[in-house]
Amino acid sequence: MAQRCEGLNTIHGHPCFGGDHKRNGRIHLPVAPRCNIKCRYCTRRHDCVNETRPGVTSRLMSSDEALEKVRQIMASPVLGPIIKVVGIAGPGDPLANKETFETFRLIDREFPHLFKCLSTNGLLLPDTMENLRQIGLGSLTVTVNCLNPIVGAKIYSWFHYGGRRYSGIEGAALLTRNQLAGIERAAALGIVVKVNTVFIPGINEDEIPLVAREVGRRGASVMNIMPLIPQAEFAGIVAPSSERVEAVRRANNLIIRQFRHCRQCRADAVGLIGSGGETIERTLCRSPGRES
Secondary structure, eight states, rough: OOOOSSSGGGTTTTTTSSSEEEEEEEEEOOBOOSSSSSEEEEEOOEEETTTTTTTTTTSSHHHHHHHHHHHHHHTTTTTTTGGEEEEOOBBBBGOHHHHHHHHHHHHHHHHSSSSSEEEESSSTTTHHHEEEEEEEEEEEEOOOOSSHHHHHHHHEEEEEEEEEEEEEHHHHHHHHHHHHHHHHHHHTOOOOOOOOOEETTTGGGGGGGHHHHHHHHHHHHHHEEEEOOOOOTTTTOOOOOHHHHHHHHHHTTTOOBBBOOOOOOOTTTEEEOOGGGGEEEEESSSSSSOOO
């Protein structure tokens, strides 16, 4: 098993945690189709080649296909030298898919030097912590949009947990409890934790500093405030301007370190995070069996 990260300084090369995103790249492997909650800002369409947003992939991969794709990418003279991180970010929730853990085990056997990372809504974090420890997960991103379950009931439609369907305030309260407990336990294991928060105007702006304080207290190292992408049930909400998002980041930087380079990547992204000529951004799956 690859060595687990023991602090923020050990992941200085991770482009999604404040590392050099102009030199260090990542691979997102789309092996996790199922999700256990319904966010009102999320649409479950996966085959969206021309879109760039979380939850989108050209196609799903099996664990074996993902391993083969990593082999191809790492053998590429263009991409191989820059790839430092292998991550699983969907298109569903990685912790709700056994393929996530199998994929990481396969990758770790052949590419133990690649840093392992996943992104989750956190509902299953307390239940899967031992699995994350066993696979040597180095970093974890948890999307925490609020603490108040009344606000949470506005953001989420339903939750599946323990064989039961939850909704409303009850479900939102369950999600928050599991997110915070999971963050605390992950940090105690030495896993570096980043918290994503979707800035939804008129819904959760007052919650953001509360989230920042609480996740920092629980052991999160960095926060990523992301603007809402208006779609699904929140298609009618106007996204916050980049200036407004940056103002909120500046205010919360006094509480917890803020990440500012997020591009709200696809579940099959590979390459560098950036813009303009400095970007090497490709999708993993457009041409099955070939580097795209």
